[in-house]
Amino acid sequence: MALSFRICSSSPLICRATLSNGDNSRNYHTTDAAFIRRAADLSEMSAGLTSPHPNFGCVIATSSGKVAGEGYLYAQGTKPAEALAVEAAGEFSRGATAYLNMEPGDCHGDHTAVSALVQAGIERVVVGIRHPLQHLRGSAIRELRSHGIEVNVLGEDFESKVLEDARKSCLLVNAPLIHRACSRVPFSVLKYAMTLDGKIAASSGHAAWISSKLSRTRVFELRGGSDAVIVGGNTVRQDDPRLTARHGQGHTPTRIVMTQSLDLPEKANLWDVSEVSTIVVTQRGARKSFQKLLASKGVEVVEFDMLNPREVMEYFHLRGYLSILWECGGTLAASAISSSVIHKVVAFVAPKIIGGSKAPSPVGDLGMVEMTQALNLIDVCYEQVGPDMLVSGFLQPIPDLLPVIPSEDATVEIDPSVDPFEPSIIFFYKTWDLYGSFSNFSPHPIRMPYGEENDDYMTWSSVEHYYQVPHNSPCKMVSCSFKTT
Numbered sequence: 001m002a003l004s005f006r007i008c009s010s011s012p013l014i015c016r017a018t019l020s021n022g023d024n025s026r027n028y029h030t031t032d033a034a035f036i037r038r039a040a041d042l043s044e045m046s047a048g049l050t051s052p053h054p055n056f057g058c059v060i061a062t063s064s065g066k067v068a069g070e071g072y073l074y075a076q077g078t079k080p081a082e083a084l085a086v087e088a089a090g091e092f093s094r095g096a097t098a099y100l101n102m103e104p105g106d107c108h109g110d111h112t113a114v115s116a117l118v119q120a121g122i123e124r125v126v127v128g129i130r131h132p133l134q135h136l137r138g139s140a141i142r143e144l145r146s147h148g149i150e151v152n153v154l155g156e157d158f159e160s161k162v163l164e165d166a167r168k169s170c171l172l173v174n175a176p177l178i179h180r181a182c183s184r185v186p187f188s189v190l191k192y193a194m195t196l197d198g199k200i201a202a203s204s205g206h207a208a209w210i211s212s213k214l215s216r217t218r219v220f221e222l223r224g225g226s227d228a229v230i231v232g233g234n235t236v237r238q239d240d241p242r243l244t245a246r247h248g249q250g251h252t253p254t255r256i257v258m259t260q261s262l263d264l265p266e267k268a269n270l271w272d273v274s275e276v277s278t279i280v281v282t283q284r285g286a287r288k289s290f291q292k293l294l295a296s297k298g299v300e301v302v303e304f305d306m307l308n309p310r311e312v313m314e315y316f317h318l319r320g321y322l323s324i325l326w327e328c329g330g331t332l333a334a335s336a337i338s339s340s341v342i343h344k345v346v347a348f349v350a351p352k353i354i355g356g357s358k359a360p361s362p363v364g365d366l367g368m369v370e371m372t373q374a375l376n377l378i379d380v381c382y383e384q385v386g387p388d389m390l391v392s393g394f395l396q397p398i399p400d401l402l403p404v405i406p407s408e409d410a411t412v413e414i415d416p417s418v419d420p421f422e423p424s425i426i427f428f429y430k431t432w433d434l435y436g437s438f439s440n441f442s443p444h445p446i447r448m449p450y451g452e453e454n455d456d457y458m459t460w461s462s463v464e465h466y467y468q469v470p471h472n473s474p475c476k477m478v479s480c481s482f483k484t485t
C-alpha cells in the first residue's frame with residue numbers, strides 16, 4: 001500500500017476521541033511522534049513481503065535524540081526489526097529508547113524481539129499500537145515491563161494531536177491485519193484509472209492506456225503490496241490482463257477471477273501460471289468442461305453456491321489473505337461496494353477526454369438517486385503522478401481496537417471454563433491462529449527429520465509442501481518450531 005501522500009484533508013480516520021496535553025510535554029511528544037512515524041515508514045519498506053505477519057519497524061534513539069540504529073522486518077521468518085535495530089545501534093542501545101510502530105508479536109516460545117531489547121539495555125520503549133490479534137495483544141508489553149523497561153503506548157499513556165497522527169500512520173501501515181482482527185473479510189482496495197470525463201475505456205472497450213506509465217508503475221507497487229488482485233470475467237475478455245507486479249521488486253500477488261458464467265477465453269494471460277497462480281471463482285456447476293480445461297492448465301477453480309463479493313471475500317479471509325486489490329470493471333465494483341467489502345478507493349484520473357455515452361465508468365449502478373446518498377470518502381489524499389492525479393480515500397474507517405484487553409486473570413474471571421493458554425489444544429486452521437504456521441496456507445518453512453537417522457533433517461517451504469510429498473517418502477513430521485507472530 002503506497003502511503004507517500006502529499007495533501008491530505010483533515011477528516012477523521014479513526015473513530016476515537018483524542019485528549020489534549022499540556023504545553024510542557026509538547027517537545028517530548030513531537031520527538032516521540034517523529035520517531036514513531038519513522039518506525040512506521042521503515043515497516044512499510046517490506047509491504048507485501050511480510051504477510052500474513054505485520055509490517056514491523058524499529059528505531060533506536062539515544063537520550064540526546066539521535067538515531068542510533070534502525071531495522072524492519074524484511075519478510076516473514078526473517079530477523080525481527082527490534083533485533084536488527086539494536087544490532088545496528090550496538091553499545092548506543094544501552095539506556096536508549098526504542099520506537100516500535102507495533103507491539104511485537106511475541107508469543108509463547110518466541111521472545112526474540114523482546115529479548116533483543118532487554119539484552120541490549122533499552123530503558124524505554126514507545127509503541128505505536130498494540131498487536132491487533134487478541135492472543136498476542138499486550139503480551140510483549142507485559143514482558144518488557146516485567147524486565148523493568150518503561151513502556152508507553154500511544155493513545156494510552158499520553159495523547160496529543162501529534163501523537164494521534166503518528167498513531168494513525170501505525171494503523172495505516174498494518175490496516176490489513178487490523179481489519180483481519182475485527183472482520184471476516186480481507187482489507188480491500190478498489191483501484192481504477194479513468195479519463196477526466198469519468199470513463200475507464202472507450203465505447204469500443206479499448207483502455208490501453210488511460211493513465212501514464214508512471215501511474216501504471218504505481219499500480220505495480222500496489223499489486224506488490226497486496227496478497228491478491230481480483231477482476232471479473234469481463235476484464236479478462238476485454239483486456240486479457242496479466243495483473244503482475246512488474247516494477248522489479250516485491251512479490252507478485254495471486255490473481256483471482258470472479259465469474260458467474262465461466263464464459264472465458266480458452267487462451268488468456270491469466271492461464272499462464274508459471275510465475276504466479278490464478279484462482280477462478282465461479283457459480284457451482286458452471287461450464288464443467290471449461291473447469292477441466294482450466295484445471296489442466298494449473299488454474300484452480302473454486303465453486304460457490306452463492307457467488308457474490310462478500311462470500312468470495314469471506315472465503316479468501318479463511319484462506320489467510322490479508323489484502324485484496326480490486327482491478328475490476330464497473331459492474332463488479334458496484335456489487336463489491338454494495339456488499340461493503342471495499343475499504344479504500346484509489347483512483348488515477350488522467351487529463352484526457354474520450355466521451356461516448358456508452359463508454360464504461362468505474363462504478364456501475366448503486367441504486368442511488370439523490371446526491372445526498374453519495375458515499376463520502378474519508379481521509380482523502382491527492383497526489384500528482386506524472387500528468388495524472390491520484391485520489392485516494394477510505395470508504396470505511398480503519399477500526400480502532402480497544403487499547404485495554406483483559407489480562408489472563410480477567411479472562412478466567414469472565415468465563416472460568418476458558419483457559420486462554422490451554423496447552424493441549426492448538427488452533428491452526430487460519431494462518432493467524434496462535435499455531436497458524438502449521439496451516440497448509442502458511443508459507444513458513446518447516447524442518448523435519450528425514451530418513452532413519454535421528455540427526456538427518458530436511459527443510460520444506462511450508463506444511464503444504466511437505467504434504468505434497470508422496471506417502472512412501474521417508475519423511476516423518478514430528479515437530480515444527482515456529483509460531484505465528
Ligand SMILES: Nc1nc(O)c(N)c(N[C@@H]2O[C@H](COP(=O)(O)O)[C@@H](O)[C@H]2O)n1
Nearest residue numbers: 193207209210211239241242243244327
Ligand atoms: N492503471 C491503469 N491504467 C490504465 O490506463 C488502465 N487501462 C488500467 N487497467 C487495468 O490494468 C489491467 C491490465 O493490467 P496488465 O498491464 O495486463 O497487468 C486491466 O485489466 C485493468 O484492470 N490500469
